[in-house]
Amino acid sequence: MTKTSTPVTAAAAAQGPHKSTPWQLVDRISVVLYFAALLVVFAVFAPKAFTPGTAVTVIQLSIPLVVIATGMTFCLVCGEVDLSVGGIAGLSSTIAALQMSNGMPWPFAVALALLVSTVLGMLNGIFTAWLVGSFPRFPSFLVTLAMLSVSVGVAQAIQPMQQAIAIQNVGFQSAFGFGSSILGSYPTWYAIAVLIVAHLVLTRTHFGYTIFAIGSNPRAAEFIGFGIVRTKFWVLTVSGFLSGVGGILLAGFVQAGYFAVAKGTEVDAIAAAVIGGTALFGGRGTVFGTLWGVLVLGVLNTGLLIMQVPTNWQLVTKGFLVILALAVGEQIRQRAYKT
Amino acid sequence: MSSMLSSLGRQGKTTGSLVRSKASPVNPRLILLAVLIVAVAVIFSFLIPHFVSPNSLANLLRQTSVLAIVAFGATFVIVAGEIDLSVGSVVSLVAVLTAMMSRDNNPIPMMLASAATTGLAIGAANAFLIVKLRVPSFLATLGTLSIVKGLAMTVSLQPVPVRSVDFVKFFRISFAGIPMPFILVLILLGLAVLLLNYSRFGVHTRAVGCNEKGARLAGLNTTRHRYIVLMLGSLFAAIGGVVLAGRTNYGMAQSAGGLELDAISAAILGGSRLGGGIGSVAGTMLGAILLTMIFVGIANMGLPGPYQDIAKGALIGVAILLMRKRG
Numbered sequence: 001m002t003k004t005s006t007p008v009t010a011a012a013a014a015q016g017p018h019k020s021t022p023w024q025l026v027d028r029i030s031v032v033l034y035f036a037a038l039l040v041v042f043a044v045f046a047p048k049a050f051t052p053g054t055a056v057t058v059i060q061l062s063i064p065l066v067v068i069a070t071g072m073t074f075c076l077v078c079g080e081v082d083l084s085v086g087g088i089a090g091l092s093s094t095i096a097a098l099q100m101s102n103g104m105p106w107p108f109a110v111a112l113a114l115l116v117s118t119v120l121g122m123l124n125g126i127f128t129a130w131l132v133g134s135f136p137r138f139p140s141f142l143v144t145l146a147m148l149s150v151s152v153g154v155a156q157a158i159q160p161m162q163q164a165i166a167i168q169n170v171g172f173q174s175a176f177g178f179g180s181s182i183l184g185s186y187p188t189w190y191a192i193a194v195l196i197v198a199h200l201v202l203t204r205t206h207f208g209y210t211i212f213a214i215g216s217n218p219r220a221a222e223f224i225g226f227g228i229v230r231t232k233f234w235v236l237t238v239s240g241f242l243s244g245v246g247g248i249l250l251a252g253f254v255q256a257g258y259f260a261v262a263k264g265t266e267v268d269a270i271a272a273a274v275i276g277g278t279a280l281f282g283g284r285g286t287v288f289g290t291l292w293g294v295l296v297l298g299v300l301n302t303g304l305l306i307m308q309v310p311t312n313w314q315l316v317t318k319g320f321l322v323i324l325a326l327a328v329g330e331q332i333r334q335r336a337y338k339t
Numbered sequence: 340m341s342s343m344l345s346s347l348g349r350q351g352k353t354t355g356s357l358v359r360s361k362a363s364p365v366n367p368r369l370i371l372l373a374v375l376i377v378a379v380a381v382i383f384s385f386l387i388p389h390f391v392s393p394n395s396l397a398n399l400l401r402q403t404s405v406l407a408i409v410a411f412g413a414t415f416v417i418v419a420g421e422i423d424l425s426v427g428s429v430v431s432l433v434a435v436l437t438a439m440m441s442r443d444n445n446p447i448p449m450m451l452a453s454a455a456t457t458g459l460a461i462g463a464a465n466a467f468l469i470v471k472l473r474v475p476s477f478l479a480t481l482g483t484l485s486i487v488k489g490l491a492m493t494v495s496l497q498p499v500p501v502r503s504v505d506f507v508k509f510f511r512i513s514f515a516g517i518p519m520p521f522i523l524v525l526i527l528l529g530l531a532v533l534l535l536n537y538s539r540f541g542v543h544t545r546a547v548g549c550n551e552k553g554a555r556l557a558g559l560n561t562t563r564h565r566y567i568v569l570m571l572g573s574l575f576a577a578i579g580g581v582v583l584a585g586r587t588n589y590g591m592a593q594s595a596g597g598l599e600l601d602a603i604s605a606a607i608l609g610g611s612r613l614g615g616g617i618g619s620v621a622g623t624m625l626g627a628i629l630l631t632m633i634f635v636g637i638a639n640m641g642l643p644g645p646y647q648d649i650a651k652g653a654l655i656g657v658a659i660l661l662m663r664k665r666g
Contacts, residue, residue, distance in 0.1 A: 131660060146655040149652030271478065280475045312489040312492035312496075319481075319484065319486035322481070330473045
């Protein structure tokens with residue numbers, strides 16, 4: 001089972017490359033191989049749409065999700081889950097759009113939106129780690145489910161007429177809008193910055209090490225003296241903050257703020273992280289694995305859209321391909337670690 | 340690993356409920372839940388006129404029925420250490436299929452048989468992914484959730500009315516003010532309590548959820564057992580789908596979205612532990628009633644849509660706070 005291999009992979013993630021068998025190598029780059037396979041399928045079935053323009057679309061669509069999924073990776077590695085990311089992102093986009101339409105300068109509007117997101121993440125953390133820490137396993141599942149409901153409700157309530165609020169602020173559009181070239185638009189660089197910082201925090205800092213320790217064995221981590229309450233609090237806070245950033249990026253992408261702008265993102269973020277090799281029950285995961293997972297989902301969604309598959313078959317195909325990715329990944333992992 | 344270790348670590352506390360579920364005469368959690376239900380009812384009865392009247396209570400029970408039945412199945416699955424997110428889709432697929440079959444004038448036993456077959460087949464598919472291919476159950480069932488939903492939409496995008504008069508009439512019967520759907524819930528509740536608390540099957544289920552490796556070493560065929568539990572969970576969802584079609588006279592592909600999360604919330608409020616080993620069907624029943632009461636009460640208060648979401652989230656939060664273990 002994967003469970004027994006957790007310390008090995010966690011150590012590998014923390015210490016970088018080490019001597020490995022071919023299967024272990026395949027295991028480490030399995031998500032990249034899957035991505036390549038998807039590209040080949042895409043190229044065969046829709047050669048006309050296989051253009052740089054489509055690639056730009058895929059990457060642009062992936063940028064908000066990758067930021068949110070990075071926060072989700074932190075949660076999952078720590079053995080928690082954050083189901084409220086979609087709601088918090090929607091609320092953040094709504095607040096930013098509303099304040100800008102009220103005439104607030106865009107940096108303040110964005111800062112306010114991020115502040116609210118962070119505070120909601122902190123509330124998640126306070127409930128999960130401190131108030132109901134002794135609740136029978138996975139308090140974060142229920143706490144963040146309730147937070148999803150609350151944040152979607154608040155976002156709807158502050159929206160006049162419950163309609164999307166268009167953003168006409170020129171400064172915001174240049175700072176968060178997407179240009180035709182990927183490297184020329186700022187959001188790309190925000191996402192890259194988030195990825196690098198998150199990677200360094202997860203692999204090179206005491207905080208990151210604590211997250212892995214708590215995720216792979218909370219009792220042992222507690223005995224060693226890691227602060228479980230504090231760490232879980234900060235992990236959920238980070239997730240809330242990054243959801244807020246994701247919401248702002250989505251607002252920049254669609255040039256509007258809307259409570260349902262990130263509806264269902266929690267599922268995509270979890271799927272992306274796990275396709276990228278993060279263990280669902282903690283102790284294993286990398287930020288760059290999640291990045292590849294997001295790209296896989298991006299190619300999948302865009303491909304199905306371009307091939308004009310009807311919605312019902314899109315659902316079927318997507319579910320099937322996600323399961324396929326996980327099943328194959330699991331088989332590879334078993335061969336790699338012989339358990 | 341973490342789940343296994345922590346359950347090992349907690350065994351000192353949990354063996355009581357693992358071996359003998361009747362160690363204490365009444366679970367304190369059940370009392371707490373009952374008190375919570377009464378408290379919420381009292382609050383709503385001040386805010387809404389006629390909230391506590393025979394009619395509205397019967398209506399409440401009718402609305403609880405589908406959630407409760409699905410949540411019973413979820414309880415078994417959670418106690419066995421798995422999670423099943425596909426149940427909401429199974430409910431809508433079965434509801435659509437049942438309605439379609441009644442439109443084509445199939446006899447009622449045929450409708451029930453096809454519903455059961457659908458449920459068992461999806462459960463078996465889930466179990467194959469989880470047990471054989473070792474995909475984590477959260478993700479495997481997330482995949483089947485979207486596949487089954489896609490299938491339901493393929494069968495029919497429009498709501499399908501139920502044409503069989505006998506079928507609809509059956510769900511309109513009520514004994515002593517208790518509507519038929521809830522009578523079914525009570526029967527299933529009895530069966531589920533017997534199965535989980537007073538049978539070898541229940542002990543095995545808790546053993547698999549608490550410590551799968553230990554259960555296997557003790558000679559239990561855990562693979563087969565996990566198959567059976569996942570199929571049972573899906574079968575409960577299929578029954579829920581039949582009841583939904585009978586209660587609302589319609590089968591809709593979009594009807595039961597999000598039901599899986601409500602069912603899991605009900606089970607957890609009722610004392611089941613995500614990660615396995617512990618759970619109570621009676622607790623799940625009360626959890627389902629509490630959740631439905633909150634949903635119905637907020638809808639009846641006539642608050643605008645968004646406030647329903649806020650209040651629902653806040654009330655679930657308060658319920659969690661009250662339910663936490665002391666110490």
